[in-house]
Amino acid sequence: MKRRDFLKNTAVFVSGVSISLSALEFIDPKELLAANPKLRWGFLVNTYKCVGCGFCVKACKIENDIPLEAHVTRTWVERYVMTKSGETIRDCPNGALAGYTSKLLDENASGMRLVPDEEITQAFFVPKLCNQCSTPACVQVCPVGATYQTGDGVVLVDRKWCIGCGYCIMGCPYGVRFFHPIERVADKCTFCYHRISKGGNTACAQACPFGARQIGNLRDPNDPVAKAVMNERVGVLRSEYGTKPNVYYIGLNEEVR
Amino acid sequence: MKNHVWRPLFVVLGLVAGILLFRLVYVPADFGTQEQGYTFGFHRLGNEQEWKDYPAKYKNNSYCTECHDDKVKSWEASAHAIIPCENCHGAAFGHPDKPEKLTIDRSRDLCIRCHAKLLMPSSGRNKIAGIDSEQHNAKTECVECHNPHNPSLEDM
Numbered sequence: 001m002k003r004r005d006f007l008k009n010t011a012v013f014v015s016g017v018s019i020s021l022s023a024l025e026f027i028d029p030k031e032l033l034a035a036n037p038k039l040r041w042g043f044l045v046n047t048y049k050c051v052g053c054g055f056c057v058k059a060c061k062i063e064n065d066i067p068l069e070a071h072v073t074r075t076w077v078e079r080y081v082m083t084k085s086g087e088t089i090r091d092c093p094n095g096a097l098a099g100y101t102s103k104l105l106d107e108n109a110s111g112m113r114l115v116p117d118e119e120i121t122q123a124f125f126v127p128k129l130c131n132q133c134s135t136p137a138c139v140q141v142c143p144v145g146a147t148y149q150t151g152d153g154v155v156l157v158d159r160k161w162c163i164g165c166g167y168c169i170m171g172c173p174y175g176v177r178f179f180h181p182i183e184r185v186a187d188k189c190t191f192c193y194h195r196i197s198k199g200g201n202t203a204c205a206q207a208c209p210f211g212a213r214q215i216g217n218l219r220d221p222n223d224p225v226a227k228a229v230m231n232e233r234v235g236v237l238r239s240e241y242g243t244k245p246n247v248y249y250i251g252l253n254e255e256v257r
Numbered sequence: 258m259k260n261h262v263w264r265p266l267f268v269v270l271g272l273v274a275g276i277l278l279f280r281l282v283y284v285p286a287d288f289g290t291q292e293q294g295y296t297f298g299f300h301r302l303g304n305e306q307e308w309k310d311y312p313a314k315y316k317n318n319s320y321c322t323e324c325h326d327d328k329v330k331s332w333e334a335s336a337h338a339i340i341p342c343e344n345c346h347g348a349a350f351g352h353p354d355k356p357e358k359l360t361i362d363r364s365r366d367l368c369i370r371c372h373a374k375l376l377m378p379s380s381g382r383n384k385i386a387g388i389d390s391e392q393h394n395a396k397t398e399c400v401e402c403h404n405p406h407n408p409s410l411e412d413m
Contacts, residue, residue, distance in 0.1 A: 037292075051382040053370040055344050062348050063314050099370030100382075101390065117376045124380040139297050148300035151292035158304040194311035203315050209339040209371075210381055251379070 039152040040246070041191050042218035044225045044234070045127050047251040049212035052077055052125040054099035059207035061097070063192065065182075068097065072178040074189040075129040075204055080255060081105060081115055082122040088255045089115065100125070126256050127213060129204065130155065130176040130189035131237065131245030138168035138177060138188075147186065153246060154193055159185050173241040191215060218246065316349040318342055324353070332406040345405065365390070368399040 001009075060075045061068050076095035082088050091106040104112040136155050139147050146161035147168055157168075162185035169177040169186055180187035192202035196215060200206075205213040216225025228234065228250070235252035236245040249256075287302040321342045322329050332338055343349060345367060347359045374387030394402075 047380070049381050051371055051380060051385060052375075052377070055370065059315060059344070059348075064311075098366065100375060101366070101369045101373040103375055120376050120378065122379045123375075123377040125377070125382070136297065145288070145299040145301075148291070148304075149293045149297040150305055151298075156304065156308050158301055158307075160304070161301055190308060190311075192313075193308045195313055197309045200313070201317070206315060206317060207341060207344055209341065209344070212381075 037151055037153075038219055040218040041132060041153050041196065042216055042225055042229065043129065043132070043191070043247040044214045044216065044228050045247060045249045046212045046214075047124055047126050047249060049210045050077065050125040050127055050208075051210060051212075052079060052096060052100035053209070054096040055207040055209065056127060056204035056213060057095050057097045059203040060189075063195075063203035064190070066187070067181060070181045071095075072181065072187075073097065074176070074187070075127065078126045078128060078256075079105070080122070080124055080126060080253070081120060082255065083115060083119045084121055085119075089113070096125075122253070124251070124253075126249070126252075127204075128174070128176070128237075129247060130191070131174055131243070131247045132189075132191060134244035134246060135242065137171045137173060137241070137243055141167040141171040143167065150193075154191050155188065156190055156193065157186050157188060159183055162186050173238050173243060174245075314348040314350050315343050320349060321346075328406070335407045335409065337405060337408055363398060363400045363405075365399050368403075368405075372399075 054077055057073055057075055057077060058068075060066070061073060064074060066073060071094065073095040076092055077100075078090055078092045078096075079100055080088060080090050089105050089107070093106040104114055107113050132153055132155055134153065136149060139149055139155060142148075143165065144161060144163055146158045146163070147155065148158070149155050164179070164185055166179065166186065168188075169179065172188075177186055177188045179185075192200070192204075195202060202213070202215050205215055214225050214228075216223040218226050218229060220226055221230075225248075229248050232250060234248040234250055236248060237252075238257070239245070285301055285303065288300070289302075291298040291300060291302055318329075318341055345363075346361050349359070350356060352359055369388070369390050371382075371385050372387050373390050375382055377383055399405075
């Protein structure tokens with residue numbers, strides 16, 4: 001082979017290989033599907049409707065086998081009380097498992113506190129749960145591939161694979177992850193994956209008498225949740241972390257963290 | 258070269274082969290990069306099915322109605338019709354086979370989850386009729402006077 005032919009053939013071969021490789025990458029159907037799937041679970045919380053009964057917390061714990069007496073929970077309800085002096089008081093006794101039945105605000109170490117009715121300006125409840133982020137920080141930090149995002153956008157924990165290092169519990173900006181006291185692995189809200197994937201409702205949304213919680217498909221333009229996210233004034237929690245949460249709130253205040 | 262130079266190399270090669278063999282046996286075939294890519298979708302695919310198969314404890318109102326349609330009628334017309342059966346009657350689990358009977362929560366603590374009077378001006382709580390639990394017949398259970406399936410005071 002002549003030197004000229006060798007160089008020519010090499011150039012053709014290399015450019016041919018690189019083109020076909022990049023072309024294969026572009027038309028990978030799996031990647032295309034992942035970028036725009038037909039199903040993307042999202043959640044809508046209406047804080048005006050929530051009355052702080054805590055039925056959602058109880059239903060979640062029973063449905064997902066989280067011990068009732070343990071101080072961990074996949075979902076909880078916070079109470080916000082704002083006063084005329086500009087103070088914001090937040091409490092959440094035992095995740096609101098037994099609901100809010102007293103005017104006394106739980107200030108943890110400093111004890112209980114009563115804010116007189118005439119001092120209150122705003123007061124409301126905010127249910128919290130896993131935000132099933134589009135770019136979840138908790139998944140990125142897992143060293144063993146035990147926590148992951150499904151194709152329809154739900155973040156799950158593989159209980160057989162989790163080594164219990166706790167990185168994800170630290171990594172979550174919303175503090176929704178905890179250590180399961182019986183399974184001895186990291187645990188979190190699954191959007192009741194076993195229920196929604198069979199056409200059911202999440203345990204918390206089903207238990208809510210007031211319709212404050214709703215789950216839906218954000219990719220379906222006729223879905224009530226997708227419609228509300230599109231047309232109403234909704235907010236997400238801690239957007240500054242860049243995790244792109246998929247739990248949307250109606251009636252969110254800047255005081256809510 | 259001398260044998261003592263090659264020996265450590267064989268040991269290293271053996272170790273690498275051993276680790277690869279262990280990995281082949283231990284890591285399931287469906288473990289790897291799935292739909293969401295390497296960053297968010299690196300996992301064991303079979304676990305998704307395991308979560309889908311997780312047993313549900315709560316059924317829903319229509320499941321209860323299948324047998325108890327007589328009880329449902331009075332409740333359906335009342336203001337309490339927004340409350341799902343299982344919130345007070347307990348999760349159905351495998352009822353009516355296992356458990357045969359559900360334990361109904363008739364406690365005052367259950368009622369005051371909604372009916373304890375709190376001043377919550379920016380929430381639906383203010384629209385619900387509320388009591389001061391320490392003043393309003395403190396020692397009696399609510400169900401002794403109020404019918405949970407028809408809580409209207411006119412019908413008391």
